[in-house]
Amino acid sequence: MxxxxxxxxxxxxxxxxxxxxxxxxxxxxxxxxxxxxxxxxxxxxxxNLTARHLRAGRTDTVALIVPSFHDYFGEVADRIAPLIEAGGRHLVLERTSADARSEMESLSVPRLQMYDGVFLSVAGLGRDEIDRVPTSAPIVLLGEREMPGRFDHVRLANGEGARLATAHMLERGSRRVLALGGAVGSSAGMESDRRAGWAEAHRAAGLVPDDRLVVPLPDFTSEAAHQALGQVLDDGPAFDGIFAVNDTVAFGALAALAERGVRVPDEVQLAGFDNLDVSRFVPPGITSVDPGYDVVAATAVRLLEQRMAGSDAPREHVTTPVSLVERGSTRADVGPG
Amino acid sequence: MxxxxxxxxxxxxxxxxxxxxxxxxxxxxxxxxxxxxxxxxxxxxxxNLTARHLRAGRTDTVALIVPSFHDYFGEVADRIAPLIEAGGRHLVLERTSADARSEMESLSVPRLQMYDGVFLSVAGLGRDEIDRVPTSAPIVLLGEREMPGRFDHVRLANGEGARLATAHMLERGSRRVLALGGAVGSSAGMESDRRAGWAEAHRAAGLVPDDRLVVPLPDFTSEAAHQALGQVLDDGPAFDGIFAVNDTVAFGALAALAERGVRVPDEVQLAGFDNLDVSRFVPPGITSVDPGYDVVAATAVRLLEQRMAGSDAPREHVTTPVSLVERGSTRADVGPG
DNA sequence: CCTTCCTGGTTTATCGTTAATCCGGCACGA
DNA sequence: TCGTGCCGGATTAACGATAAACCAGGAAGG
Structure with missing residues (x-):
């Protein structure tokens, strides 16, 4: 060299x-x-950048550490990258997950300190892991968990999104809306927020939320949703609408419905969450809650840059607004039923 | 500190x-x-890992540098990550793209040298940029371009995949298969390989490939495909099959067909490339060429680890096999027409 | 009793870069 | 003529960790 x-x-x-x-x-x-x-x-x-970084005491690099690059976080990453570059820094992505050991590994404090700042999704993390992370480093949490106030935190209005989607289907004639991927217990996660919104929409419509309509999933994949909904269709309670916890889950549901010849939206309305690009194109178009990716990204970047600039202002917990994008998988007008 | x-x-x-x-x-x-x-x-x-890295002369980190985290590369990344971790190293992702300046930036030699090894997708890169990269560093190219022999290179059997998909549709009764996203010229890229396979399938079936059936796209997004296919449907040549250059493009096509009430696969068969997870679930199920992600990942990792171990064996250019996954978007049997 | 070896530790030098300081000259104003 | 400044460049001293060499003291062996 x-x-x-x-x-x-x-x-x-x-x-x-x-x-x-x-x-x-x-x-x-x-x-x-x-x-x-x-x-x-x-x-x-x-x-040699390593030497320069050592000398300079910073790396001009920011990391986005997420459980998966797909779907939601893929979209977020696409929005965050240019904003970070605009600040003269560099964005890299890392995955948590793989196995437990390497999850610890990529969350180890030394590794976090290699970056000037970190966006950390806490989706798959245990509380312990998070508690080990020192507050000193510039870190912005992304995710839906209720988190200790020690960090800046950007989260979606999950409950509101679920409420919007469910209310929309109720308005359009559904009476029994399945919550596909809802948590039955009261765990403090994204799915329980979304389930709360689902329940609220029911009550607002004068309906009593029926717990049998809450279908838990082992994970939020299309395959899991496909299986679970198949089961419900075969011998579960009757329903005429589905609020899927995210669009990937909605696709699995769509497949299960199609296999059994159930027409969407005529017999069953379907709405998802995340408003993935593909949801717009998959016939009949999947109605979905849009997380407002640009706002999420801009907010997260603003918080992180503030922190990297050395601010010791109180931590902010921002909930960003969501909106409903109506498409063909829900009815344009109140149906006959 | x-x-x-x-x-x-x-x-x-x-x-x-x-x-x-x-x-x-x-x-x-x-x-x-x-x-x-x-x-x-x-x-x-x-x-302090930076200091340790400087002293040690290595970072125990490998980068996957790709134009986008979506679709194909997202899948590849998911497979590569555990293999790299298993080798005791750490994987990070970077995007090329954003703007031209930052593209240069993330491809700059100093930055590449921060990693013990690099997987580099050359999808969106100019030949100049690639020529600036020194051969000394352990680098494995991923991608479909014809590349100088200076680097190890893993590519898909694009032509073969396109041939498989097209032949399949011809066997099942299609006579005029559109190549959606094919390059009209003779640029040496993935799309021209795929187009060559498309043409070959036609000839093998005793048909003359019709250049008017090759529909170029400004980019390989659903939206572009949606627009372009809409145009063709409105006042282009007649067709009864579509080979989409990738699944994302296929979704755009699916939307355009659905909007006009064209039935899939009865009136038009449709096949894509990449076999994304979602393609399995989107009704009627998108027939797609599977890139064999596991093999791609394993091959790429094997080549890189060889190089990182200091091997100066001749560069390898590996073409990995693909296979066709038949689903509902193509006909199970030869139709009446 | 002296050499040899081991144990548990310290000292020294270095990875490659850069901030801070220093220094020799030349020009310029008083 | 003598400061006073400035300019272009060299020296010094880190940044934080670690490989390699070194060393004190006790045990073992002859």
């Missing part, structure tokens, strides 16, 4: 002069600069 | 002893170890 001192020797100057030429932080005479540049060129020198 | 020397002072030992306790690389007496650990605990010391 060719280092700065090689260049310095080749050009007959000191290392500092090479550094100054390359960073432009101090004035260097024309002829000297030329000799340095020539040496750089001929030796093929490239600065 | 609390450093190792703080710990050493607190414990009344030398820095090396602290280091040895923490890394376990040398034996340390029981009472000394206890004092060190106590000091670590009380000061909240955490090792």
């Amino acid at each position: 060719v280092t700065m001192s090689d260049v310095a020797r080749e050009a007959g100057v000191s290392m500092m002069t090479v550094s100054n030429v390359l960073t432009g932080r101090k004035r260097v005479g024309e002829p000297t600069r030329d000799r340095v540049l020539a040496a750089v060129e001929s030796l093929g020198y490239e600065v | 609390v450093t190792m020397s703080d710990v050493a002072r607190e414990a009344g030992v030398s820095m090396m002893t602290v280091s040895n306790v923490l890394t376990g690389r040398k034996r340390v007496g029981e009472p000394t170890r206890d004092r060190v650990l106590a000091a670590v605990e009380s000061l909240g010391y955490e090792v």
Whole structure:
């Protein structure tokens, strides 16, 4: 590896002069600069960023650490990246998950400290892991869990989104809306928020939420939803609407319905959450709660940059608004039933 | 920031002893170890990875640098991550793209050298950028471009996949299969490979490929496909099958067909490429070419680890096999027409 | 009793870069 | 003529960790 001192020797100057030429932080005479540049060129020198980072005490890099790059977080990442770049920093992504050991690993404090700032999704994390993370580092939590106040936190208006979607289907004639992927217990997660919204919409419509309409899922995949809904269709309670906890789950539901010839939205209305790009195109178009990705991204970046700038203002917990995008999977008008 | 020397002072030992306790690389007496650990605990010391990396000359980190985290690369990333972790290293993702400046940025040699190894997708890159990358670093290219032999390279059997899908539809009664997202010119990219396979299937079936059936797209998004296919349906050549350059494009096509009441697969068969998870669930199930993600990932990781181990064996260019997954969007039997 | 070896630890030097300081000259104003 | 400044550049000293060499003291062996 060719280092700065090689260049310095080749050009007959000191290392500092090479550094100054390359960073432009101090004035260097024309002829000297030329000799340095020539040496750089001929030796093929490239600065060693690790060394620079050590010296500088920062990495100019921000990490987004999420359980999966798909769907929701993929969309968020796409929005955050340009904002971070605009701030002169660099964004990298890491996954939690894989196995438990490597989850600890990527959340280890030393690793977090390699970054000037971190967006951390707490979706799949235990409370213990989070409690081990020191408050000192600039960290913004993304996610739906109720979290200790120690960190800035951006979350969606999950309850409101679920309420919007469910109310919409109730308005359009549904009477028994399944909550697909709802949590039956009272765990403090995204799914319980969404379930609360589902229940609230029922009550607002003068209906009593029926717990048998809450269908839990082992995970929020299409496959799990496909299986579970198949079961319900075969020998579960009757229903005429589905609020899926997210769009991926909605696709699984769509497949189960199609297999049994159940027409959407005529017999069953369907709404999801996340408003994925593909949801717009999958016939008949999946009605979905839009998380307002741009706002989520902008808010998260604002909080993080504030923290990276050294602010010790009180932590903020921001809930960003959501909206309902109506498509063909729910009825445009109140149906006959 | 609390450093190792703080710990050493607190414990009344030398820095090396602290280091040895923490890394376990040398034996340390029981009472000394206890004092060190106590000091670590009380000061909240955490090792500085940047410094360790500088000293060690490696980062134990591998990067996957791709144009987007969606779809194909999202799937690949999911498969590569555990394999890299299993090798005791850490995987991070970066995006090329954003703007041109930051594209250069993330591909700059200094940045690449921060990683022990790099998977690089050349999808959106100019030849110039690639030529600037030195061969010395362990780099495995992922992608469909014809690339200089300087790098290890994993690519899909694109032509074969397109041929499989097209032949399948021709067998099942289609006579005029659209190539949606094919390149009309002879640019050396994935789309031209796929188009070649499309043409070959036609010839093998005794048909003359009709260039008017090749529909170029500005980009491979659902929206672009939706627009373009709408145009074709309104006043383009007649067709009874669609080979979409990827599944995302296929979704756009599906929407355009549905809007006009064209039945799939009865009137038009549809096949895509990538076999995304969702393609299995979107009614009627999208027939798709499966890229064999596991093989792609395993091959790429094998090549990179070889290179990281210092091998200077000749570069390998591996083409991994694909397979066709038949679903409801193509006909199970030859139809009446 | 002296050499040899081991144990548990310290000292020294270095990874590659850069902030801060220092220094020799030359120009310029008083 | 002598400060006073400035300019271009060199020296010094870190950033935080660790490999390698070194060393004190006791045990073992002859």
